[in-house]
Amino acid sequence: MSLSRRNFIKVSAVTGSGILFSFHMPKAADNNPFVFQPNLYIKISSDNIITLRIAEQELGQGVSTSLSMLLAEELEANLETIETEFIPYNKNLPDYQNEFGLTTGGSGSIVAKWKAMREAGAIVRDMLLEAAARTWNTSKDNCYAKKSFIHHQKNNKSLSYGQLAEKAAQLTPPEKVVLKTPEAYEIIGRPTPDLKNKFVATGQYKYSLDEEVPDMVFAAIVLYPTKDAKIQQYNPSKTLAIPGVSRIVEFPGTPKNASFNGSEAGLAVIADSTWAAMKGKKMLEDNVKWDYGEYGKKDMISLREDFKQALKEDFKERHQKGDVDAAFNREVTKTLIVSYENPYLAHGLMEPLNTIAHVKDNSCEIWAGSQSPQYTCYHLAKILDMPLEQFTFHPYPSGGGFGRRYFTDFVTQAALISKQIGLPVKVTWTREDEIQHGRYHPFRQEHYRGGLDKENNLVVAHYRGITTHAWGAGVDLIYHVPNRKVEFSIRDSPLHFGSWRSVGAHISAFGRECFIDEMAHFAKKDPVEFRKELLQKMLDEMTDANDNSDRTKFKKNQLPRYLKVIDTLRKKVNWGSVLPENEGLGIAISDYGYGRAFTNWRSSVCGQVAHVVVKDGIWEVKKITVVVDCGTVVNPSGARAQIEGSIYWALSPLIYPGIDIKRGQVAQSNFHDCKFLRIDGAPEIDISFISSTDHPTGMGETAVPTLTPAILNGIFNASGIRVRNIPVKELRYRYA
């Protein structure tokens, strides 16, 4: 970085409670002109408690622990005494130049803060060392930092960071700091239990649903059931007769003009308790007459019909190389045509969405767990026609995010309700609301056509994907096929689309990894050898390409990662060994994320082998073996947790039906008919990381995409049954 380090840090004394070091740590890819805008604060209190204030949101990915670890590593702080706070969005926190300044998603927190967080720690440590040296009238070289104390090398003197902070704050921050080399890490790479565990285990960890503010009232909502529904009439009398219910408020919908905004209109039942509001909601639902609109005529049958129609219409081209038609006509001796289908899927966040909002004439205050507090404020500023400076967003840990809380709908609705009643209101979604008004993993069908020449080489692949949203439309084939064409078509969806843990990668990897497996069997080749050969050929193509495009740079770095992961995985599972009857292994690989210059053009790569047993029409998983290359692993316990969670996340849609649509609405309503994996169905998982000192490349979603194809390929190897649509309908899961 060329800017003077002095520009990155400001120190201010906080009355009574300690010293606050404020940093502007630019995101690694930040090229904007420099303005001091703090996005990281380290407070050292006189009793030697270090508080890290971060802009990242805690969603269960353990970000407060892993960022604390990065800080503690260089600060030489006692990790156990670091506390984390989440920075509220307010007028004192300057605009980050764009509305996505405070978002948490895309498995990007550690990726973005890997260097910045350690540098912040090193800068403050250096200042504390200098402060101690001056106190003892010696040089910094005679002092060392350990566990939140500075010690004198030559005698027994020591001072706590808390004792030194005020003096350190008077000093000029160092121009340059040298970060530790990997051999010197003491905290990074050490499996560390999440720092919030003791609060969770005692019920003290607070989500926004557990918050209350003075004069707060409670609300439950009845959202418009379809995209273009209207109210014909409703009778409020029975609802208003419920003790505790005070009124019913109509709130408008807001337009969807960007990926994550837009919200449904509805009716809010205002009450003096959550229970009264929920009872009122139920009563009101029975007393509304809807016009379901044009979307009210849609269901999965009509959507499938529309997807059939799409096949007769033009597709958009995403990628092409060689000549697909010529190859099929001249070279191909055997053709395989296969299609895969991926359902709509809900998030099922354990903490139903909720928000406390208080909108006054010149202020809007929000309490919520969100992945995008700042983006939400930008959106609300337009909706409420209120300057950004008048917003305060108190972020809370989320009881699950998985992409759902990137969307602004649940906060917008609460703000619109508060604006009308002039009181702070806590809006609690019911489970039914959460299942029926989600932002869903898109429904998608993929049609693959592959051709082998007379030597059984894969010479051509043609992909046509039909989907309900642009995210992840098309596919990155990753394997070398000399003639290839990727096309897609996007159709209108009755349901709102969403980012569902791993977003487009989940959808793409399923079809691609099953197709390549089918082609391997079709060519009578081993699926591992077949993949390796085609990845190596792709690497050769990229090496020969000799262009300097970002894509080529990415591919050149990424393909060796793939090859290494496959080789490691193959050895781990003893691929090719003879298994008992009815058992089979299935392999799949995928990456998640995109390469950037500061990650040396790499993203995380995951390979999985599913050991599947199929017997008497029942399938089960003996074990999932996982190999991941995600660069440096900051917290192995947290990283493993993300892999375990990703696998169980991806397993539910293989077992249980996805979201069904009837009359333009979600047919399911709660956990009894929108089912998710339970403990007895959770198979054993064996995880290894590729040992690496590379820049971290993210861990929250990496292991989701590979699970589906690994299992489906495993089912084929165990039984000869080729499943191409999920959930698996040909067989029953043992623990369904």
Added chain:
Amino acid sequence: MGKYSLTVNKKTHTFEVASDTPLLWVLRDTLKLYGTKYGCGIGQCGACTVHIDGLPYRSCCIPIESIKDQSIVTIEGLSENGTHTVQLAWQVVDVPQCGYCQSGQIMTAAALLDRIPQPTEADINRAMKGNICRCGTYVRIKEAIKLAAKNISS
């Protein structure tokens, strides 16, 4: 509306609520004991699990009027200082991710170990099957229960 008296975590509270109010919402909205969570409202997910006379119950499905002279324990009262074997095992094994379902998981696991101090894999699955975790902490929940069982026996 009715006037009710309820013993929660050894403390007796008196309050007035609608008679059909589920115990869950009494705990949360009336007594401000927010450790017990709302997950589904129909007894499908277990996030609201509390102990009633030592047995695990889904507090979202128990109207306040049906509780008579019974002793309720919530996550806040499971131990004096958060030192119940299960609470400690949960931290050592690093079970929580988002943490939201974990009060219910811990209450269910504690009740299981009260009844069966050395549970088999099948016992664990049977007892814990009613508790959903969307972060997928299942493998660690099993491990933590086994660790707690080991600590009980030694």
